C-alpha cells in the first residue's frame with residue numbers, strides 16, 4: 001500500500017515517539033554507548049546521538065562531532081535488526097522433572113525501531129528468506145519480525161565503508177518499512193519528511209497532527225538520496241558471482257588467511273549471517289534440561305566438525321566459505337545476494353579485511369588458478 005507523506009518539524013519529533021508508545025510499542029533506536037553506536041531501548045529524541053557522526057573505515061569506527069545538529073547524520077549502529085528477531089541466545093525447549101518437553105513462549109513484544117537504514121531492511125528480508133519463507137519456517141523469528149514497526153531513516157551521508165548502491169539495497173528505503181523519515185535542513189527549517197509504507201505506518205501518521213508534504217519536500221529528499229548514492233566509493237563488481245565460481249583455488253585466499261584472525265567479528269556484526277549451534281544444558285541434579293540455540297560462526301574451526309574431523313581446517317578456507325556463500329551460493333539458494341553492502345564487516349574487522357577489496361583482488365587476476373590452494 002502506498003501511503004501519504006507528511007512534514008514533521010524537528011522540534012516536534014517527540015510526537016512520533018508519543019504516538020508509537022500510545023499504540024503499544026516499546027521504542028528502540030540508535031544510542032551512543034562506550035564510544036560506539038548501539039541499537040538499544042530509547043525513550044525519546046534526546047536519547048539519539050544528535051550532532052554526532054561516525055568516522056568509519058577498515059578496522060575503524062570513531063564517533064566525532066558533525067557540522068550540524070542533525071539526529072541522523074551518523075550511519076549504522078554496530079548491530080543490525082538481527083538481534084531483535086534472532087537473538088544471540090534463545091531457549092527453544094525445556095523440560096522439568098516430568099521429562100515432558102515444552103517450548104518457552106516467544107518474547108515477541110511490539111517494538112518500534114526508529115532509524116532503521118535501508119540496507120538493514122533488506123537484510124531483514126534476506127534473513128526472512130532463510131528463516132521464514134522456506135519449507136521449515138522458524139515461527140519464533142516470524143513472530144518477532146511481525147511485532148516490529150520499522151521507522152526507516154533515509155541516509156543523509158554514507159560511511160566510507162558503505163556500498164549499498166552496488167547491492168541495490170540503499171541508500172533510500174524502497175520497501176519493508178512502516179514509516180520512512182528523511183531529515184531535511186533547508187530554507188524551510190529542520191524538518192522530517194515522513195512517508196507511510198503500509199497500513200501500520202499510515203495509522204501512526206494519521207494519529208499525528210502534521211502538515212502534508214509538498215512536491216518540493218519530496219524533491220529535496222530525492223536529491224539527498226541521489227547525492228549519498230553518488231558519494232559511495234566502494235562496490236562489489238557485477239561479475240563477482242561468476243568470478244568467485246572460477247576462483248576456488250585463487251592465491252588471494254591464502255593471502256587473506258595470513259591476515260585473518262578467525263575472531264568471527266565479521267559474522268557477528270553482519271545483519272544476514274545466521275549460523276547457529278544447539279546447546280543442551282542441564283542442572284546438576286537432573287531436574288531441569290534446556291535446549292538453547294545460540295549464534296555461531298563459520299569462522300570458528302569446530303563449526304565444520306563432522307564425525308571425526310573438521311571440514312574447513314584453514315583460516316583461508318573459512319574466509320572463502322564465508323565470502324563465496326555471501327556473494328555466490330546465496331544467489332543459488334535464495335535468489336539474491338547474502339550481502340547488502342552495509343560495510344560492518346569491514347569496519348569491525350580488527351585487521352581491516354575489506355570484502356570489496358578482496359573481491360577486486362580476485363577479479364584482477366581473473367581466472368588465475370594455482371595448485372597450492374586451501375583445503
Ligand code: SF4
Pocket residue numbers: 266269270271272273326338339340341342343344345346355
Ligand atoms: S557481508 Fe559485510 S557488508 Fe555484506 S551484509 Fe554482511 S556485514 Fe554487511
Ligand code: SF4
Pocket residue numbers: 259260261262263264265266267299345348349350351352353
Ligand atoms: S575477516 Fe576480520 S573480522 Fe572476520 S574473522 Fe577474520 S579477522 Fe575477524
